[in-house]
Amino acid sequence: MMGALGNGRRGGRSPSLLVAALIACILLLGFNYWVSNSRNVELQSKILEMESRMRQLAADRDREQQxxxxxxxxxxxxxxxxxLMEEAHQRQQEEALNTWKRERV
Incomplete structure (x- = not known):
């Protein structure tokens, strides 16, 4: 009977250590998820900011092109x-020259 009680105690300690290890793993995974999620939100914010800048640059480029x-x-x-003004001026000069030539003859 003593052997059975001793085995029972060791069996009782193992699950509590296992539960503690599982809780530690869950906490670690939760922390990693929180860090990843925070980083993801930060990156999404940067992406939105960059998309906004790209739209503004495209609009500026279009305005400049127009x-x-x-x-x-x-x-x-x-x-x-x-x-047209140069052609008109040239014609006027030719007419004046022709008129001057006619007057001399």
């Missing part, structure tokens, strides 16, 4: 006007 296109169109229009 501005560039408008400036190019304005330059083209002014160049055409300048060409």
């Amino acid at each position: 501005s560039k296109l408008k400036a190019e169109e304005e330059t083209r229009r002014q160049t055409e006007q300048l060409d």
Whole structure:
């Protein structure tokens, strides 16, 4: 009977150590989960911030491209006007020269 009681005590201690080890594992896993989750939230926040910056940069790029296109169109229009003015000036010079030549003859 004594042997049975002794075996019972050792058997009683093993489960309590096992329970303590399991609790320690659960606590460790819980802590690791909490750390991972916190890091995940931080990374998601950074991703959202970067996506916002990318949208802002894309909008800025589009505005600059539109501005560039408008400036190019304005330059083209002014160049055409300048060409027309130069042609008109050239015609006026030719007419004045022809008139002067006719008056001399």
